[in-house]
Amino acid sequence: MIDANLKKLCLYHLWLAFGAFALACVFGEFQVLERSGLLSIIQSPAVYFASVSTHGVLMGFVLTTFFIMGFGYYTAASSLNMPLWNPTLAWTSFGVCTAGTVMAAIPLLLGKASVLYTFYPPVQANAFFYIGATLLVVGSWIWAAIMLVMLVQWKKAHPGQSVPLPMFANATNCVLWLWTSVGVALEAVFQLLPWALGIVDTIDVGLARTLFAWTLHPIVYFWLIPAYIALYCYVPIAAGGKLFSDELARLAFLLILLFGLPIGFHHLYMDPEQGHEWKLLHMVGTFAVAIPTLLTGFTVVASLEMAGRKSGGKGLFGWIGALPWRNPTVLAALLSLLMLLLGGFGGIVNASYAMNAMVHNTAWVPGHFHLIFGGTVVILYLAIGYRVWPRLCGKALYSTDLALVQLWTWFIGLGVMTTPWHVLGLLGQPRRISSVNYNSVLTLAWDPYELVMIAGGLILLASAALYVYILFRTQTASSAQADAGDDAMTMAPPAAVPGWLNGFLGWNLVILALMAVSYGYPIAQFFLIKTFDPTAWGY
Amino acid sequence: MSAHDPSENEQVPVGTWVLLCLVALGMSLAWLFLYFGVFLPRGAVT
Numbered sequence: 001m002i003d004a005n006l007k008k009l010c011l012y013h014l015w016l017a018f019g020a021f022a023l024a025c026v027f028g029e030f031q032v033l034e035r036s037g038l039l040s041i042i043q044s045p046a047v048y049f050a051s052v053s054t055h056g057v058l059m060g061f062v063l064t065t066f067f068i069m070g071f072g073y074y075t076a077a078s079s080l081n082m083p084l085w086n087p088t089l090a091w092t093s094f095g096v097c098t099a100g101t102v103m104a105a106i107p108l109l110l111g112k113a114s115v116l117y118t119f120y121p122p123v124q125a126n127a128f129f130y131i132g133a134t135l136l137v138v139g140s141w142i143w144a145a146i147m148l149v150m151l152v153q154w155k156k157a158h159p160g161q162s163v164p165l166p167m168f169a170n171a172t173n174c175v176l177w178l179w180t181s182v183g184v185a186l187e188a189v190f191q192l193l194p195w196a197l198g199i200v201d202t203i204d205v206g207l208a209r210t211l212f213a214w215t216l217h218p219i220v221y222f223w224l225i226p227a228y229i230a231l232y233c234y235v236p237i238a239a240g241g242k243l244f245s246d247e248l249a250r251l252a253f254l255l256i257l258l259f260g261l262p263i264g265f266h267h268l269y270m271d272p273e274q275g276h277e278w279k280l281l282h283m284v285g286t287f288a289v290a291i292p293t294l295l296t297g298f299t300v301v302a303s304l305e306m307a308g309r310k311s312g313g314k315g316l317f318g319w320i321g322a323l324p325w326r327n328p329t330v331l332a333a334l335l336s337l338l339m340l341l342l343g344g345f346g347g348i349v350n351a352s353y354a355m356n357a358m359v360h361n362t363a364w365v366p367g368h369f370h371l372i373f374g375g376t377v378v379i380l381y382l383a384i385g386y387r388v389w390p391r392l393c394g395k396a397l398y399s400t401d402l403a404l405v406q407l408w409t410w411f412i413g414l415g416v417m418t419t420p421w422h423v424l425g426l427l428g429q430p431r432r433i434s435s436v437n438y439n440s441v442l443t444l445a446w447d448p449y450e451l452v453m454i455a456g457g458l459i460l461l462a463s464a465a466l467y468v469y470i471l472f473r474t475q476t477a478s479s480a481q482a483d484a485g486d487d488a489m490t491m492a493p494p495a496a497v498p499g500w501l502n503g504f505l506g507w508n509l510v511i512l513a514l515m516a517v518s519y520g521y522p523i524a525q526f527f528l529i530k531t532f533d534p535t536a537w538g539y
Numbered sequence: 540m541s542a543h544d545p546s547e548n549e550q551v552p553v554g555t556w557v558l559l560c561l562v563a564l565g566m567s568l569a570w571l572f573l574y575f576g577v578f579l580p581r582g583a584v585t
Contacts, residue, residue, distance in 0.1 A: 244552065298559060302552035309550070316554050345566050352570070355578050426577065 002077050006084050007392045011475075012094060013070025014385065014392075016101075017063045018468060021378070024058035025464040027051045029457040032417070036450035037437025048434035049114035056117025057108060057133075059373070062101055064223045065136060067381050069093070069143045071226050072170050074388055076147055079166040080154045085146055093142035100135025103128050116432065118216065119192070121208045127196035134188050137181050144174035155503070162497040165246055166233045172253040173225040175504050179261055179511055180222055183214025206273030207526045213264030214519060217286075221260040223373070225253070227380035231300045231333055234387060238329035241307025248299045250501040255292035257504075259285060261511055262518030269356045278522050279353060285518065286351040293344065297337065304333075328403045332383030335411040339375025343368060346422065361432075364425025371418040374460070379410055382467055389474050396481040398473035406470060409463040417456025420449035 002010075033039055034048045077084050084090060106128060107113040113125035119133075151163065151171045163171070191203040191211075236243045243249060265282035268274050308319025324330050346368035349355055359365060386403050390396055397403060429436060429446055436446055500506065 294559070297562075298552075298555060301558060302555040305552045305554045306550060316557055319554055341562060345569055348566065348570060349573060352574075355574060358578050358581065 001081050001083050002074065002391070003083065005087055006073060006077055009084070009087065009090055009094065010070045010074045010388070011392050013066045013073070014388075015471075016098065017066035017070065017381075018385065018471065020058040020062035020066070020101075022464045022468045024055045024063065025461045027055035027058070029454075029461045031055060032450070032453045032457045035434060035436055036447070036454060037435050038447070038450065038454075043435065045434040046111055046114070049116070050108065050111040053114045053116050054105070054108045057104065060117045060219075060223075061133070061136060063378075063381075065097060065140050068173065068222065068226050069097070069140060071229075071384060071388070072143060072147055072173070074392075075166045075170045075229060076150050079164040079170075080150060082150065082154060082157075085150045085153065089142060090146055093139045093146070095139075096142065097136050097139030100132040100137075100139060102132070103135060104132025107132075118212065120212065121192065121195070121203055121205050124196060125192075127193060130188050130192045130196055134185070134193070137185060137188075140177065141181070144178055147171060147174045160496065162246075162502050165243075165249055166229055168250055168502070169225055169229045169232070169253050171504065172257050173222060175508065176218060176225070176257050176260065177222050179515070180215050180218040183211045183264075187211040187215075204526055206271070207523070209268060209271060210273065210519075210522055210526075213267050215264070216267050217264040218260045220372070221256050223377050225256070226384065227336065227377050228253070228256075228296060230329070230380045230384050230387075231296065231336070234329050234384070235300060235333040236303035236307060238327050238333075238387075239304050239307035239323055241303055241310055244299050244302040244306060247497060247501060248295055250497060252292040252295040252299065254501070254507065255295070256289070257507065258510060258514065259288040259292065262514045263289065265518075265522075266351050266353075266356070269353060270360045274522055278518075282518065283351060283353050287348075290348075293340075297340075300333070300337065304330075326400070326404060328386045328400065328407060329383050331404060331407050332379050332386075335407060336376050336379045336383075339371055339379070339411070339414065343372035343375055346371065359425050361430055362425035363421050363429040363431050366431050367418045367421025367425055370421065371414060375411070375414050375418075379407065382407065382410065385467070385471060389471055390481065393475045394480045395474050395477045396479075398470050398477065402466065402470055406463050406466045409459055409466070413456050413459030413463055415456070416459060417453050420452045420456075424449050 030042070031048060031052050034042050034044070034051075037043065073084060073090065076082075104113070107126035108129065110126075113119075113129035115123045115125045115129070119125060119129070147170060151167060154167070155161075155163065162168075187208050191208050194200045195203045232243060232249045263282050263285035265274055265279045266286045269279055304323060305313075305319050308322040311319075311322040311324070313319030313322030323334070325334070346364070349359060350365065350368060386397060424446055425431075427446065428442075436443055436450065
């Protein structure tokens with residue numbers, strides 16, 4: 001049930017998200033140009049690190065958070081067929097998040113928060129950056145609370161019925177986010193802010209990195225779940241079929257919630273503050289995430305196969321050609337799955353404890369990250385935008401052909417940009433550096449790859465600009481189209497699913513136990529082991 | 540067509556199974572190549 005106020009709320013969130021996205025693409029292209037050293041006039045480490053920090057924050061925190069919130073409101077109201085609970089609170093959440101974004105943006109753009117989007121100490125940012133980031137998280141907590149209240153209200157009004165799959169997934173994301181964000185919240189409140197405000201002189205970097213690892217990996221699933229909502233709920237219908245199994249989809253979301261949370265230490269494989277046994281434990285958990293990923297791959301591809309066969313596809317793979325490739329939702333899903341496949345392989349290499357040493361501090365890592373984030377996640381955000389914009393604006397999509405061009409160019413751009421990035425990593429190019437132009441025989445061999453990356457970045461920038469143009473022209477078109485109605489997203493859900501696939505109360509206890517095992521001692525050790533500091537947080 | 544058409548439910552997604560098996564095989568081979576062909580020959584970190 002989407003009224004005018006909710007449409008406005010969703011559009012505000014989504015415009016802010018995609019505005020940040022487009023701006024971040026401009027910064028991204030500047031970065032590949034600057035780092036290559038091919039244009040000496042723009043060489044500036046200070047500007048580079050300000051740019052890369054802003055790019056990371058815009059993409060990783062602003063695009064994602066605002067998109068997930070806006071799409072979350074849309075998903076809840078449409079799939080539950082009920083009005084938004086407490087719109088005033090929802091607008092307050094938007095205001096808090098926007099204020100936080102502006103507060104963080106000022107020091108970022110002034111070069112006072114060039115700490116990359118991971119803001120690992122001992123690199124320090126201006127206090128306003130940490131306050132702004134904290135406000136963004138607090139605003140998102142309000143959103144998560146609104147979503148969970150709506151879930152509870154719906155369940156009370158529909159006893160015994162299964163929660164519609166889109167909302168089940170949306171609520172999974174809220175629960176995941178509330179657990180995920182605790183780590184970075186503790187780091188910000190007890191370490192970064194007191195340190196940046198001068199209340200303490202220094203902080204325990206090991207503890208800070210451990211707390212951030214708590215957040216750093218599961219946040220990827222926070223970003224990913226809306227993309228999975230599209231894969232499970234939009235794509236099968238857009239392809240002309242139906243979801244292969246509602247129950248498998250629910251199981252996949254629950255397993256992401258369980259396995260995705262206690263596994264952050266694969267980001268710390270090269271760190272000294274955690275023992276090998278803990279890293280090994282987290283590695284096992286990291287590989288366990290392959291299970292819901294495979295479940296998702298199977299369920300979505302099987303849904304597509306059913307749709308393709310229904311459209312006349314024959315033989316083992318004839319159904320692939322029979323799919324409606326000219327449908328933006330289907331095209332984005334196919335390209336997303338392909339990039340998930342390639343990026344997923346990179347992830348397996350990263351997660352392999354021994355082999356991680358080969359790629360850990362190299363260009364391989366940002367190459368992998370961009371392929372997964374831009375390729376699997378963002379391309380589906382773009383497709384969701386194409387689907388919901390006409391429903392939010394009451395206008396037809398400006399041009400399906402242009403949308404297809406935009407999706408293909410995004411896919412090609414990512415391939416062109418991230419392939420050399422991976423190769424450069426294997427050749428030993430370090431990451432987190434502002435210039436690769438050392439004028440040695442070794443680094444001169446990197447130049448051709450840098451040129452290709454610049455071309456890839458240009459394609460991506462053009463694609464992002466085209467995306468914003470299509471949305472803008474859709475919204476500002478003079479002729480309205482017939483109301484497409486609320487997007488129910490799935491065909492009739494099963495009448496009833498087992499209780500354990502329909503709620504989260506018990507699962508929170510399981511998560512608590514898993515988190516206690518995975519993070520209990522690794523965090524407690526900072527307080528138990530005697531150090532020269534008066535407190536573990538710093539002194 | 541109803542949401543629970545029995546004829547659809549009886550379909551086995553053979554293509555999907557084969558595709559996923561090929562993907563798993565490809566990933567395993569690529570991992571083995573990187574481990575034995577690139578990582579180990581580089582030797583220990585010194």
